[in-house]
Amino acid sequence: MRPFVHVNCAMSADGKIAGVERKQVRISSDEDKTRVKELRKRYDAILVGVGTVLADDPHLTVKELDYDTNPIRIVIDPRGRTPDDALVLDERAPTVMITSEDCEKEWDCEETIRFDGELCLSEILEKLAEEIGIESILVEGGGETIASFFKDGLVDRYTVFVGGLVIGGRTAPTPVDGDGWAVENGIGLVLKDVMILGNGAVLTFEPEKK
Ligand SMILES: NC(=O)c1ccc[n+]([C@@H]2O[C@H](COP(=O)([O-])OP(=O)(O)OC[C@H]3O[C@@H](n4cnc5c(N)ncnc54)[C@H](OP(=O)(O)O)[C@@H]3O)[C@@H](O)[C@H]2O)c1
Structure with a gap:
């Protein structure tokens, strides 16, 4: 069974996640x-695309947790663009890199999963569950990565601040960037919760049941 997928991000009042x-x-x-x-602490893994690693160089950890207690970090990087000194590869937590068979780059990390041909997200998710025991993933961005999860119908919860x-x-x-998709009325979501948090609000959606 594939892991539960929760997408979380923060956007401005005009719908941008960066400048x-x-x-x-x-x-x-x-x-x-x-x-x-608190959300990160509840998930087995945190996933981002290489675009976020290159733009933000995030640790993707909870500061007070250590290597054994932090969620596993996962980076989708088909062409091997993550530099060796990226903070996502530091010793604060295990890291799993997802790249293609054609990519010759090797990283000093817990595990590298290589896929053949086109990346199939649902196959990768099943592999992460079967081989590493990951049951839940927090997808934190960016727009291209989140789009690919929505496009493949793999989002179980979406929270946006x-x-x-x-x-x-x-x-x-x-x-949600990507190429977009021609679906009448888009992808249906059901609003589950709205919470004011300082000068903003977090909206929680779940996919519409078909
Ligand atoms: N506000 C927020 O919550 C938040 C959070 C995270 C990031 N951000 C912002 O988002 C921006 C980065 O977003 P981004 O959309 O450029 O990058 P991204 O989604 O982090 O990474 C996209 C790249 O990852 C690879 N990838 C991801 N999913 C894939 C899939 N299903 N199949 C094949 N390849 C896949 C591809 O790499 P290749 O092109 O190398 O094949 C793709 O170009 C930055 O400006 C960052 O600051 C904001």
């Missing part, structure tokens, strides 16, 4: 940062 330079912008309130820290700022810019990334 046009694709550099990290402080969107979350302090209260939301605390929520995300809407912060009190406007970023602007037609090329600024949004929570």
